[in-house]
């Protein structure tokens with residue numbers, strides 16, 4: 664397949680995805696620009712990420728530092744500066760690397776990680792937008808803070824000098840109705856806004872459930888397969 668045809672394919676996918684987001688916004692009585700599309704490029708090559716940026720898709724997401732760091736470096740070397748969103752589970756020892764390229768971290772789920780990210784951002788001379796990942800079903804093995812522990816974490820992030828608390832993020836638990844998951848996430852968003860009224864972002868919705876997320880009030884959707892196609896393996 665030529666480079667040109669892959670670009671065309673991505674353009675078609677992007678157009679279709681943006682139209683579907685606009686339709687969901689319309690059904691929800693919301694403005695189409697009230698939802699930010701994050702194209703999750705994990706498992707896809709830097710060339711695809713570069714095509715997306717050249718097509719005007721500036722928000723890109725990744726879930727593993729080992730893959731994201733070289734991809735971000737490759738795009739930067741080509742003069743492309745997307746807004747990188749780190750959306751995966753994160754170990755403290757990766758904070759230094761992630762803070763070097765990410766603009767947003769959607770998966771802040773414990774105070775020691777928040778502090779490590781803040782210190783790393785300071786070392787890089789920048790600040791990071793932070794979302795609290797919530798574990799809606801309390802199964803923290805897949806990342807996220809239990810709902811009951813949300814407010815102390817919000818306070819810790821709000822107090823971290825180089826983090827800007829922006830809101831909440833979740834993945835709908837397996838076996839849950841998406842609408843139930845995203846309604847609970849909205850309650851979490853309200854709780855966080857009691858700590859910081861500016862933390863209005865709600866990152867929710869993947870390729871299988873973004874419509875429900877938008878109907879429930881999501882301000883960011885994280886879409887991989889819809890934009891890039893099926894992945895070879897689960898990531």
Ligand SMILES: *Cc1c(COP(=O)(O)O)cnc(C)c1O
Nearest residue numbers: 703726750869870885886887888
């Ligand atoms: C992979 C991933 C996505 C995108 O998933 P798709 O089903 O490909 O849309 C969104 N959020 C997180 C945290 C992910 O790891």
